[in-house]
Amino acid sequence: MKTFFESISAGVLITIGGAVFLACDSRYMGAVFFSVALLCICYKGYALFTGRIGYFVEDHTAKNVKNLVICLVGNLLATFLLGMLLRFAIPSMGDAANTLCANKLTQNIVSTLIRAFFCGILMYLAVSIYKEKNTVVGILFCVPVFILAGFEHSIADMFYFGASGIFDLKVLYFMAAVVVGNTFGGMLLPLIGKVGKKDEKK
Secondary structure: HHHHHHHHHHHHHHHHHHHHHHOOOOOOHHHHHHHHHHHHHHOOEEEEEEHHHHHHHHOHHHHHHHHHHHHHHHHHHHHHHHHHHHHHHHHHHHHHHHHHHHHHHOOOOHHHHHHHHHHHHHHHHHHHHHHOOOOOHHHHHHHHHHHHHHOOOOOHHHHHHHHHHHHHHEEEEHHHHHHHHHHHHHHHHHHHHHHHHHHOOO
16 A cells, blocks of 8 residues: 555656646746656655666566556556546646647557657666666756657656546557556666676676
């Protein structure tokens, strides 16, 4: 339950980050301000799937798998429901989300997977630099980079779809592809590092 509540809290913060992105006239400013979400998540120690999945490489116990699943469900549930709430409270935000999500659904699945894969890499870097170097530099740069590059973040996307008012089977396929892409992207650098360490020991 601790992981679930921490994942809900992380979803609340991603919702706030997504909301400010949609509210900004400048996508550049929106991308920068979105960073407040991951900054607060890291400082508070909340559970964000895209920030934790990379560590599965080192800890692939049954307990960690369970926590990751709970984390993902909590993140997605919170962002989707809060997105619907903000669509009701701020119709203009819902309109912006609708336009954004309609464009996302025109992507083919391979494009979506690749975009999500690179977002996963950046999210792992942002969180690992914070943890290992005790600095927020990674967060302040990696978050705007993934947004401005057009990469796909599963938890943020779930907020956008909740706010968009789009209820279509295509959304499920899209979200599944983003989660898969984020997962493998998040594990790429840890896997490379692990293989490198094994070679050093030989």
